[in-house]
Amino acid sequence: MSQGIEFNRLMLEMRAMQTDAMSRVKPAAVEETQAAGGPNFAEMLGQAVGKVNETQQASNQLAKAFEIGQSGVDLTDVMIASQKASVSFQAMTQVRNKLVQAYQDIMQMPV
Numbered sequence: 001m002s003q004g005i006e007f008n009r010l011m012l013e014m015r016a017m018q019t020d021a022m023s024r025v026k027p028a029a030v031e032e033t034q035a036a037g038g039p040n041f042a043e044m045l046g047q048a049v050g051k052v053n054e055t056q057q058a059s060n061q062l063a064k065a066f067e068i069g070q071s072g073v074d075l076t077d078v079m080i081a082s083q084k085a086s087v088s089f090q091a092m093t094q095v096r097n098k099l100v101q102a103y104q105d106i107m108q109m110p111v
Contacts, residue, residue: 010084014091052088052092055085055088056085056089058085059081059084063078063082
């Protein structure tokens, strides 16, 4: 049951991040956002990569704590953290693939 709750919470976080990202970047106001000191694409991408790294590090630390037998560390928590890290890494990989494909498409456009 807690896995379903964790999955729903993860999905809600992803939707909130998507809504936040969509509300920040509006085509007509991109220059205004950058001039006003708002985050640009590179910063947002860097933050996303950092978040994926933090998730993976937390998962590794939790797994190590379970392996050495620390009290209060449950196997279900370790597995959930591992799956979160896996899903976030897969999502980041898909984003990278889309960026590479977009770059290749732009480079193949006739001038």
